[in-house]
Amino acid sequence: DTSGKRIALSNNYAGNSWRQAMLQSFEDTGKQAVADGAVAAADAYTTSENQATEQAAQIQNMILQGYDAIVLNAASPTALNGAVKEACDAGVTVVSFDGIVTEPCAWRIAVDFAAMGKEEVDYLATRLPDGGNLLEIRGLAGVFVDDEISKGIHEGVAEHSQFEIVGSVHGDWAQDVAQKAVAGILPSLPDIVGVVTQGGDGYGAAQAFKAADRPTPLIVLGNRQDELQWWADQRDANGYETLSLSIAPGVASLAFWVAQQVLEGAEVPKDLTVPFLKITQDTLDASLATTPEGSVANVSYSLEDAKQVIADAK
Amino acid sequence: MSDHESTPIVTLIDAARHFGPVRALDGVSLIVTPGDCIGLVGHNGAGKSTLVNLINGGLAPSSGDIAFPAADSARQAGVRSVFQELSLCPNLTVAENLRISHVALKGPNWRRPARAEIVQSLDTIFPGHGIDANAEVDTLSIAERQMVEIAIGFSPRGSTARLVILDEPTSSLDAGISEQLLVHVRRFCTEGGAVIFISHMLGEVFEVASRIVVLKDGKVVAERPTDEFTRQGLVDAMGHVAADNGEAAEIAGEFGPEIVRTEQGLSARRGEIVGLSGLAGHGQAEALAQLYLSRSSSWHPDRSPGAVFVAGDRQRDGVLPLWSILRNISISALQQCAKRGLVDRAAETRISDTWKRRIGIRTDDMTNPILSLSGGNQQKVLFARALASSAPVVIMDDPMRGVDVGTKQDVYAMIRTEAAKGGTFLWYSTETEEVCQCDRVFVFRNGEISAELTGSEITEENILQASFEMQEAS
Amino acid sequence: MKPVTKPWLWSWLAAAAAFALILALTSGRGAGELAYAALSFGAFAAIVGLGQMLVITLGPGNVDLSIPATMTLAATLALKAMGSEPGTALLGLAIALGVGAGAGLANYALIFLLRLPPIIATLAASLIYQSLAIWSNRGLRIKPPTGLADFATGRFLGLPNVAWVALALAILVWVILERSIWGRWLLASGQNLRAARLAGVPVELVRATTYVSVATFAGLAGYLLASFSGGAALNMGAEYLLMSIAVVVIGGSSIAGGNSNVPGVWGAALFMFLVVSMLNSYGAGAGARNVLTGAIIIAIVIAASTRRTRA
Amino acid sequence: MNFLARHRIILPVVSLAVLLAATFYMQPRAMSYFGLNLLFNLAVPIALATIAQMMIIMVNDIDLSLGTFVSLAACVTATFLNDTPMLGLLILVALILSYALLGAVIHALELPAIVVTLGMSFVWGGLALFILPSPGGSSPDWLRMLMTVKPPFAPMAVVAAIIIAAVTHLLIIRSGIGTVLRGVGGNARSVERAGWPVIRLKALAYGLAGLFGVLAGMALVGLATSADPNIALRYTLLSIAGVILGGGEFTGGKVSPTGAVIGALTLTLAASFLSFMRLSPDWQIGAQGAILILVLTARLIFSRKGAGA
């Protein structure tokens, strides 16, 4: 019985729509769970600057506040290990997701980012068998997720030798930065057949290609509503076809339920995986219909989903 | 004095220093021997401060020779300088400031000897000074800072001071403290030290110097024992035709209505020149600043301002250091000749040219940076700034600091003329001589007005009497 | 004023060099395209840079760190109010400018009433603006009205519209600084606030209008940027924090205040875009790109300063 | 007159005490050996960084690159110092020397420090990305041990803060050379006229900043167990706020090392205090700004009182 247990969310960044949707997901799930008497409290905490130091302090404060479990989206896979270890030592359950931590005492709900990057290239290979030049848009330099996805992409390109990455820019996962970086490098690039992204930068890239009067290449998209809308518009106008790969912000609710399961005493393996959210030409309209305007495509997870994920991992 | 026959401390042979086309010092020869007390005088921009900097090694000569027969460097020769602009570290205490120039003070407990040394030096020069060696310098008044700086100059600092150069040391001291300094300088020289004493207050120079050197446009134009000069002869040698200053104050009583009155009791009428006097640091500057701030706003621009201010502490309160002379003059008058918020540049040039002529600013181009002017000439610019504006009340906070005798006479005349035209002046000065020219005088003591003198009551004795607390039986 | 001292020249030279280096790679292809992109993106940096320049001119310690948050807040509220409805562009503009001016007033109130150092006051205020932006729209990205989006991405006489706006603003600021009384007041306050006050300058009025101006410029930049890139995002202004300071100092304005340099801001804005493009084009990784950007900034500053002392 | 000097330190002490009392009231669990350590251990690297920033502010400059520099030092500590200690040490010493060199160059060429350090922030950040393209590395064992040591009576964080404050107070306020360094901030020209080589003094001040920056990076790695190239970016602004909160001023060489350490502790505590208030996530960021304003507004009350006294 976990009705007396308290769970906290430790989040490290709130400055984009994905994170806002994530916070919303957690809040919705948490509120419902408290109302249903599943747990005693589910509080969300966030810091502003995507900094491991601030988040470490936040975790230490949660220990002091006596939470029974911490659901954690970490700024760094390793730099929080000190604080996480302290939490474990104090008897707090730590479940990390999306941005996971390597500290062995914590649970991890991982997304295989490298596989995601590789799948982008695999998809391009099916669509463009002749290959060609690719442009890579990366995220924020020095962050684990950026490195992982990029690794996967390069792995994919090594496998499909018909592709060559002729340019690589950092878009910092921000629309305007990506647009600017792409606009700056485009003039020096040969013809581009495809753009591999980390999600969320696709729309900016498309704008930059349009501004430069270049043909729109095949851009692998993320899950932002405006990207999907653009895709749908292009499809209706000229039959544009692509793929969207991303993580659903609802993974926060999955992590919440996993934490609840751990508290309940269920046997949960330390490493769980969650599939990434994939939208294809066929599912585009359905996804678009359920995505609020200006937000991101989402999936919410229930207790049953969590049990399923745990069972799958065993 | 000439019985101190010994090796000179410093000898200059044809030393010159040029700043680009400006010949600040144009071939000066000078020998300073122990026991000398040299009074160095000259108009603003004559090259006095430049000469100081050559002797103490702050500047290298463009040509000519500077030698220290008994040592290798100015420092070894025991040359000390007290500079024209204050040069203490305001964030440090009095004792810590001594540490800056006393490299030999070491060890974990260096504070104790530092305090002892500076207190000793202050006690010797300014008995009854009342300065705490642990006080941070920025809590001291400008006069106290000057005293500390002089004390550091004379303190032993691990060796002995042999030549102390004082560049306008009394410009912010009142008469009493100045007198203490002069006494000390005389004693120092009789004991075998040497002093170069720079001042625009000729009385002091006559009182203290054994020899007077007159600089004019970078050259020595006269060098004789003091008793061979007369006051008028000295002024003539400096090259200014002084106005007749024997003229008594004009008869009071023909002024317009009262246009200034403060809670403190300070008042002034149209066309009146009101003096503020008393010992330095007794609230005069504050009273004037307060008055100015209450008559102007930091929010509402005023096309015809009610008052203008002439600063005495020009670094802190006056000069806009990045600008040209022209822009420094016009800033207060900009609104008078503005068209739709834009600056009328022709009118601006006109104003600055007028004032360059009227007040005699020594420069060949008014678009030169203000910092290329000598201290006294910068002060003239501040005067010009105030007088160029049309404000009816001019507030002056010891504005003649470092202004030479000739210019002072010109400015006095100018003030008289403006007052006759209906201008009102409030004038704080540390020099009683200046205050005596006013129509009415308020004497300050402990931040309050202790006396109001008019007409024939305005005498040095009355002012002094009101300045000091009188032991009255009650 | 004097023809010998032109510290702004260096930023333009550096921008030209970066431009030439990119074209060397493409053997001249894409020059127009690159210049167009540089003008588009440089415009945003120039607008915030002009504002930051005014504040920095106010003297040591004066800086506005709330520019990114103000941009975000103004853009978020403006786009929310417009709600993608056609014909609301002016309403949006008014809201963006109003929010900017309000933020500027709030910043100044903290500085004046609470005597906070500007660097801390604007930093603290920016956190509050960020919260307001989150609270008002939770990061939902609303599209600008089509007409407005077309204007922001459109061109006139071959130049991007946003560049025209920034150019007009630059000329306005230049005239104000060089010719107007307010400009003189600003420059005087920047050199010595106390002396300026005693010379009759309404210094608090000057300071207040300056802080309001920079925030209004930030509001305008946020409005244009959101219209340009298809909506406001919570992190949209982030890179303009360092950028706004960098373009001011690379542009040759004295960081000690009292001296400002309008053409330099534009040169530096173009340079900041072109240098990143150049390093990207040459395939430099993030590490090399940062090291080189930093080295070039320092080199420009050294070049400009030795030039100045010699002149 | 000494009252003024003394009362500059009273304000930071009082704000820390008030905040601490409020925190204890809201979270009694914090009132223990274990609790205090959790509250303050992450303040140790911030305190060191604040001292570093103070060295620069002391000579009238400001350092916008400190955060990236501490990140770089952390990256070096987590990689080279752990794998090849000698090489790691050498690199750290080189970093300190390059800071000293920076100070000398800034003085010799009369460059504005704010611009040069802005440029250097890109350089340090770039170098950190070279060393650690993605988060990783690990803390040397001795360092981890040092940062998690459990001294008797008071937790590590409190002991460390006291040691840092005492050492820097002796160095900057009491010692002769520290006095001269503050003099450079007060009036560099008079220090120069007294015969001091100001360029070397500036280099010394910057070198000390580099030293404390490196120590901050090392302490951070000891606590976090690993590093990433963005780990300490916040420290630039935090350290400036800490110096001001501690009673320092941007110009004129008026700094207080004890105040700076207390300022760093206060900032850290303020964040925790907010955590304990359980605000809605929407307002958590804004509340950080609000509390910064609140704490600094106390300065105003004090300076009014000070002027009245």
Ligand SMILES: Nc1ncnc2c1ncn2[C@@H]1O[C@H](COP(=O)(O)OP(=O)(O)OP(=O)(O)O)[C@@H](O)[C@H]1O
């Ligand atoms: N750094 C400098 N650059 C250019 N000109 C200078 C510089 N220093 C001094 N001068 C010029 O050299 C001349 C002599 O200046 P100096 O300061 O020696 O005069 P002074 O006799 O001390 O005058 P005052 O009585 O006003 O202090 C002046 O014309 C001044 O403008």
Ligand SMILES: Nc1ncnc2c1ncn2[C@@H]1O[C@H](COP(=O)(O)OP(=O)(O)OP(=O)(O)O)[C@@H](O)[C@H]1O
């Ligand atoms: N609030 C303050 N903070 C720091 N110093 C001050 C303050 N108010 C006054 N002072 C200093 O204390 C000195 C004493 O002021 P006061 O006006 O009484 O002296 P004064 O003799 O009239 O001034 P002056 O030095 O101009 O002759 C001032 O010169 C000023 O330098």
Ligand SMILES: [Mg+2]
């Ligand atoms: Mg002089």
Ligand SMILES: [Mg+2]
């Ligand atoms: Mg006085």
